[in-house]
Amino acid sequence: MAFIQQSFSVAFEYKVFFTEHLFSTDNRVFAQFLETRAEKGFRKKLLFIVDDGVSSRHDYLQEQITAYCADIEGFELVEDVIVVPGGEASKNDLQLFHWLVNAVDQHAIDRHSYIVAIGGGSVLDLVGYVAGVSHRGVKIIRIPTTVLSQNDSGVGVKNGINYHGKKNFLGTFAPPAAVFNDAHFLTTLDERDWRSGMVEAVKVALIKDAAFFDWMEANAAQLTEAEPTALNYLIHRCAELHMQHIGGGGDPFESGSSRPLDFGHWSAHKLEQLTDFELRHGEAVSIGIALDSVYSWLTGLLDPESLERIIQLLKALRLPLYHPLLEIEDDEAPIVAGLQEFREHLGGRLTISLLEAIGKGKEVHSIDVNNLRKAVNMLRDKW
Amino acid sequence: MAFIQQSFSVAFEYKVFFTEHLFSTDNRVFAQFLETRAEKGFRKKLLFIVDDGVSSRHDYLQEQITAYCADIEGFELVEDVIVVPGGEASKNDLQLFHWLVNAVDQHAIDRHSYIVAIGGGSVLDLVGYVAGVSHRGVKIIRIPTTVLSQNDSGVGVKNGINYHGKKNFLGTFAPPAAVFNDAHFLTTLDERDWRSGMVEAVKVALIKDAAFFDWMEANAAQLTEAEPTALNYLIHRCAELHMQHIGGGGDPFESGSSRPLDFGHWSAHKLEQLTDFELRHGEAVSIGIALDSVYSWLTGLLDPESLERIIQLLKALRLPLYHPLLEIEDDEAPIVAGLQEFREHLGGRLTISLLEAIGKGKEVHSIDVNNLRKAVNMLRDKW
Numbered sequence: 024m025a026f027i028q029q030s031f032s033v034a035f036e037y038k039v040f041f042t043e044h045l046f047s048t049d050n051r052v053f054a055q056f057l058e059t060r061a062e063k064g065f066r067k068k069l070l071f072i073v074d075d076g077v078s079s080r081h082d083y084l085q086e087q088i089t090a091y092c093a094d095i096e097g098f099e100l101v102e103d104v105i106v107v108p109g110g111e112a113s114k115n116d117l118q119l120f121h122w123l124v125n126a127v128d129q130h131a132i133d134r135h136s137y138i139v140a141i142g143g144g145s146v147l148d149l150v151g152y153v154a155g156v157s158h159r160g161v162k163i164i165r166i167p168t169t170v171l172s173q174n175d176s177g178v179g180v181k182n183g184i185n186y187h188g189k190k191n192f193l194g195t196f197a198p199p200a201a202v203f204n205d206a207h208f209l210t211t212l213d214e215r216d217w218r219s220g221m222v223e224a225v226k227v228a229l230i231k232d233a234a235f236f237d238w239m240e241a242n243a244a245q246l247t248e249a250e251p252t253a254l255n256y257l258i259h260r261c262a263e264l265h266m267q268h269i270g271g272g273g274d275p276f277e278s279g280s281s282r283p284l285d286f287g288h289w290s291a292h293k294l295e296q297l298t299d300f301e302l303r304h305g306e307a308v309s310i311g312i313a314l315d316s317v318y319s320w321l322t323g324l325l326d327p328e329s330l331e332r333i334i335q336l337l338k339a340l341r342l343p344l345y346h347p348l349l350e351i352e353d354d355e356a357p358i359v360a361g362l363q364e365f366r367e368h369l370g371g372r373l374t375i376s377l378l379e380a381i382g383k384g385k386e387v388h389s390i391d392v393n394n395l396r397k398a399v400n401m402l403r404d405k406w
Numbered sequence: 407m408a409f410i411q412q413s414f415s416v417a418f419e420y421k422v423f424f425t426e427h428l429f430s431t432d433n434r435v436f437a438q439f440l441e442t443r444a445e446k447g448f449r450k451k452l453l454f455i456v457d458d459g460v461s462s463r464h465d466y467l468q469e470q471i472t473a474y475c476a477d478i479e480g481f482e483l484v485e486d487v488i489v490v491p492g493g494e495a496s497k498n499d500l501q502l503f504h505w506l507v508n509a510v511d512q513h514a515i516d517r518h519s520y521i522v523a524i525g526g527g528s529v530l531d532l533v534g535y536v537a538g539v540s541h542r543g544v545k546i547i548r549i550p551t552t553v554l555s556q557n558d559s560g561v562g563v564k565n566g567i568n569y570h571g572k573k574n575f576l577g578t579f580a581p582p583a584a585v586f587n588d589a590h591f592l593t594t595l596d597e598r599d600w601r602s603g604m605v606e607a608v609k610v611a612l613i614k615d616a617a618f619f620d621w622m623e624a625n626a627a628q629l630t631e632a633e634p635t636a637l638n639y640l641i642h643r644c645a646e647l648h649m650q651h652i653g654g655g656g657d658p659f660e661s662g663s664s665r666p667l668d669f670g671h672w673s674a675h676k677l678e679q680l681t682d683f684e685l686r687h688g689e690a691v692s693i694g695i696a697l698d699s700v701y702s703w704l705t706g707l708l709d710p711e712s713l714e715r716i717i718q719l720l721k722a723l724r725l726p727l728y729h730p731l732l733e734i735e736d737d738e739a740p741i742v743a744g745l746q747e748f749r750e751h752l753g754g755r756l757t758i759s760l761l762e763a764i765g766k767g768k769e770v771h772s773i774d775v776n777n778l779r780k781a782v783n784m785l786r787d788k789w
């Protein structure tokens with residue numbers, strides 16, 4: 024049988040920088056990065072797109088960006104900094120997508136230009152998708168401004184928008200050119216946002232890194248107060264673990280059966296949807312972690328002391344353990360439907376991460392609804 | 407300065423199969439390919455999307471597909487074969503994109519499923535884009551049905567749609583799972599379509615493979631009659647050269663300064679647009695090749711005998727050399743504007759492929775409008 028074989032590899036690399044006051048004139052991190060990307064014969068454009076939740080609380084930002092970018096060799100700032108609404112709503116609005124694609128066109132942003140996105144995970148996902156499909160991929164620099172986006176979503180390789188209510192239905196895998204985590208942005212976050220962003224660190228510690236879990240226990244008081252040194256360490260280690268999972272797993276674009284670090288996420292996705300996104304992602308994941316930890320104990324995988332430590336850490340971080348919509352009255356309960364949807368989302372076989380120990384996950388392929396109901400009831404009544 | 411370094415490679419591989427009557431029951435090529443992709447625990451879906459220019463001329467197709475796919479282990483055919491309008495218009499219609507994305511959703515096509523696209527380059531580009539962004543990339547099998555798509559567009563790594571009249575403004579780089587070139591489909595092509603599809607072979611021979619050019623000269627009579635053996639060899643060799651360029655160049659996704667094989671294309675893009683796509687892509691490229699070959703001779707790069715051979719081959723293949731919209735009356739001439747647009751498209755520096763010899767391209771970074779005008783006038787008056 025006649026055929027031609029094609030095979031090639033595409034190498035990707037990027038750095039996640041940790042800094043503060045990124046656009047103050049004495050901070051050269053951003054400028055130095057760009058200077059490594061300057062090329063003779065090209066005058067590369069920088070188009071900034073900023074989350075309004077950030078720009079409204081950091082009102083000096085546009086002016087600072089203009090001053091900072093005025094004389095970076097080989098680069099040229101697009102004068103208008105574009106401001107977009109922040110939060111999940113921005114991922115539901117197809118008009119916003121089209122508006123940004125038009126901006127890319129109008130400002131003649133090409134494959135040598137850079138889009139610079141500043142914002143929470145939602146804005147980074149939206150702008151990442153715009154960049155990912157314009158001209159088949161314009162370079163993007165991400166500047167995450169929430170705990171969640173600095174330690175998880177913003178340092179990875181995915182983008183996406185929602186479509187007809189389906190979360191992240193449209194998107195691409197598109198590694199960034201660089202990521203800049205600026206700790207100063209976090210100072211203006213609502214308490215619910217920085218608190219819930221820490222959950223991804225609990226999640227990844229539970230399945231990958233017991234020592235990191237110990238550290239969180241020891242530093243729970245500082246974390247609860249968002250004490251900067253503790254919060255920065257949490258973000259750094261959490262980002263690192265997520266990046267190692269993506270880069271070290273051999274399947275960063277999840278084309279095989281590789282999966283993201285999604286302990287506690289199957290029920291969280293459903294709860295977010297059931298509460299119409301009233302629950303923050305991190306709050307829903309906190310509940311999901313509690314649920315799957317209790318379930319792990321109930322089915323004999325996890326010892327009771329570890330379970331207690333997990334529950335107590337979530338409580339110490341003032342994260343929720345329960346929501347009334349978890350309630351399982353019969354097999355038609357919405358949360359049970361969530362299992363089925365998760366299976367469909369994986370495309371075939373159900374795979375759920377549970378815990379064998381703190382720091383050690385284990386995949387299972389079925390969930391017993393009776394034990395699940397018991398777990399829900401314990402979360403409601405016991406802690 | 408604190409940073410975390412991410413780096414990884416993503417490996418891609420696919421085969422382009424050459425066959426005939428792909429879905430006749432005694433042809434096992436397609437079924438055997440799928441069987442290598444079956445996985446225990448998954449029932450993978452196959453969603454077919456077919457160019458109406460193909461289905462209308464091969465009316466047995468839907469029935470044949472249904473019968474063929476009835477018992478492929480581990481796979482399940484989505485009952486409705488979706489038919490979409492063919493030709494460039496399908497890439498201009500955003501409604502069609504949304505309609506197909508909805509079909510992906512409605513039929514619960516996930517990242518383990520396969521979309522099978524059958525059609526010309528336009529339908530493959532549209533469906534490839536739909537697959538490329540749904541769930542961040544659903545697998546796609548391409549079955550190209552035109553000469554151009556079998557020897558060039560369908561065997562590569564790009565997809566795309568037009569946006570506000572801008573050609574391929576939205577798209578992704580997304581290698582297919584496999585490509586099946588079925589020679590039988592070509593028998594129903596309009597003469598203009600198969601004729602113009604051969605131009606890409608002339609193009610790639612001119613910059614990469616003198617022996618292939620010699621072969622085309624020697625077989626011009628058979629090619630002009632679409633004699634199957636000759637046409638199949640042309641397609642095979644042309645596809646191979648394109649694939650080697652993509653896979654062997656070290657930058658398949660064109661993230662650096664790598665460029666597609668675009669000899670003769672800068673003016674062709676402009677002519678297609680100026681004629682409102684009345685000119686076929688291949689016809690426009692034929693004129694573009696003639697123009698850049700004459701220009702190469704006028705500027706002393708190419709010898710006169712080679713130029714004459716190029717012109718005579720295009721004529722023997724009954725391909726056009728000239729269009730009135732090439733005419734350059736002054737520096738504001740549309741074709742001169744095309745140069746500027748091409749520069750913008752490349753994002754900075756102008757880079758045009760010219761010829762040093764048959765089989766040997768050479769890049770230059772400026773074009774002299776006087777010589778360009780002389781070249782246009784020669785094409786109008788001389789041959």
Ligand SMILES: NC(=O)c1ccc[n+]([C@@H]2O[C@H](COP(=O)([O-])OP(=O)(O)OC[C@H]3O[C@@H](n4cnc5c(N)ncnc54)[C@H](O)[C@@H]3O)[C@@H](O)[C@H]2O)c1
Nearest residue numbers: 076109110111143144145168169171172176181208211212
């Ligand atoms: N791409 C991925 O791999 C990935 C991974 C996990 C989550 N996500 C996505 O991330 C999104 C959630 O992101 P998030 O948790 O960062 O929330 P968010 O982006 O929705 O932002 C929450 C709110 O905080 C505001 N905000 C942002 N930065 C601020 C700051 N510095 N000060 C004050 N307010 C600020 C925003 O305007 C918004 O109102 C979800 O859509 C989720 O699907 C993506």
Ligand SMILES: NC(=O)c1ccc[n+]([C@@H]2O[C@H](COP(=O)([O-])OP(=O)(O)OC[C@H]3O[C@@H](n4cnc5c(N)ncnc54)[C@H](O)[C@@H]3O)[C@@H](O)[C@H]2O)c1
Nearest residue numbers: 459492493494526527528551552554555559564591594595
């Ligand atoms: N993705 C890439 O890398 C790439 C490269 C080059 C060109 N392209 C794109 O390819 C497109 C052109 O593709 P094309 O030349 O194949 O033409 P096409 O897809 O526009 O098809 C031309 C006509 O032929 C009909 N047709 C298709 N197969 C047929 C068959 N077997 N019998 C009868 N009629 C048939 C179609 O319905 C249509 O009416 C352009 O949009 C161009 O931009 C893409």
Ligand SMILES: [Zn+2]
Nearest residue numbers: 223288304308
């Ligand atoms: Zn999460």
Ligand SMILES: [Zn+2]
Nearest residue numbers: 606671687691
């Ligand atoms: Zn072409």
